[in-house]
Amino acid sequence: MTDVQQQPAPVMSQADIFPHHSHVTRDMRNQQVGHRSGVIWLTGLSGAGKSTIATQVELELFREGFLVSVLDGDTMRSGLNCDLDFTRQARMENLRRAGEVASLFAMMGYIVLATFISPHHEGRRFVRNIVRKNFHLVHVRASLEDCIQRDPKGLYQKALSGDIANFTGISQAYEEPQDAELKIDTTSHTLPLCTAQLKNFIKDNFLLT
Numbered sequence: 719m720t721d722v723q724q725q726p727a728p729v730m731s732q733a734d735i736f737p738h739h740s741h742v743t744r745d746m747r748n749q750q751v752g753h754r755s756g757v758i759w760l761t762g763l764s765g766a767g768k769s770t771i772a773t774q775v776e777l778e779l780f781r782e783g784f785l786v787s788v789l790d791g792d793t794m795r796s797g798l799n800c801d802l803d804f805t806r807q808a809r810m811e812n813l814r815r816a817g818e819v820a821s822l823f824a825m826m827g828y829i830v831l832a833t834f835i836s837p838h839h840e841g842r843r844f845v846r847n848i849v850r851k852n853f854h855l856v857h858v859r860a861s862l863e864d865c866i867q868r869d870p871k872g873l874y875q876k877a878l879s880g881d882i883a884n885f886t887g888i889s890q891a892y893e894e895p896q897d898a899e900l901k902i903d904t905t906s907h908t909l910p911l912c913t914a915q916l917k918n919f920i921k922d923n924f925l926l927t
């Protein structure tokens with residue numbers, strides 16, 4: 719055997735990747751359904767109402783013929799991201815994967831309602847940069863007192879009694895977005911009003927005229 723034959727073959731790199739583009743473009747998909755696709759990124763404290771509003775809007779828009787889907791943080795963490803913990807690095811990887819998945823769905827013609835606490839400016843800027851096209855940040859706001867009282871998952875109780883560390887709003891800061899395209903206040907508005915607010919925003923920004 720020669721020296722050359724003993725060398726392991728070099729591994730493939732990004733330079734060896736050639737995406738094969740579809741004949742059906744994002745634009746063609748959008749024209750067919752009558753609305754643009756893109757990503758609505760809902761950020762806010764746990765219990766603020768992101769999932770409740772997103773699933774209601776998803777149902778109502780679906781019934782009107784929209785191609786729309788919720789991409790939920792907990793669903794991602796139960797499957798694709800089940801290998802990730804809650805360290806800073808893992809949280810960024812969680813967002814990176816979510817941003818990439820949301821982008822793929824947007825490319826396939828969907829309006830994606832992504833519901834992630836995403837407490838830091840840095841993480842939200844990161845996903846905005848991954849998605850780029852037709853990305854809208856929505857701040858679902860509620861007072862911390864309301865969230866603690868609602869506590870739909872019992873997590874505030876655990877965080878307050880010290881059973882969970884680094885819990886947003888209790889032992890970790892939630893950085894209020896300064897760059898949200900829409901703010902929905904679930905402390906001062908009812909669910910039907912909040913739902914209508916998001917639906918109107920989507921129709922204003924996504925419908926093709």
Ligand SMILES: Nc1ncnc2c1ncn2[C@@H]1O[C@H](COP(=O)(O)OP(=O)(O)OP(=O)(O)O)[C@@H](O)[C@H]1O
Pocket residue numbers: 762763764765766767768769770771833834835868870871903904905907908909910912
């Ligand atoms: N105006 C409102 N809009 C949305 N939810 C509301 C409103 N008023 C009260 N709620 C209640 O607040 C709770 C919100 O819970 P939800 O699971 O949607 O929060 P979340 O933001 O998705 O939290 P998490 O980040 O933990 O997933 C629900 O119990 C819902 O019924």
Ligand SMILES: [Mg+2]
Pocket residue numbers: 768769770790833
């Ligand atoms: Mg939720």
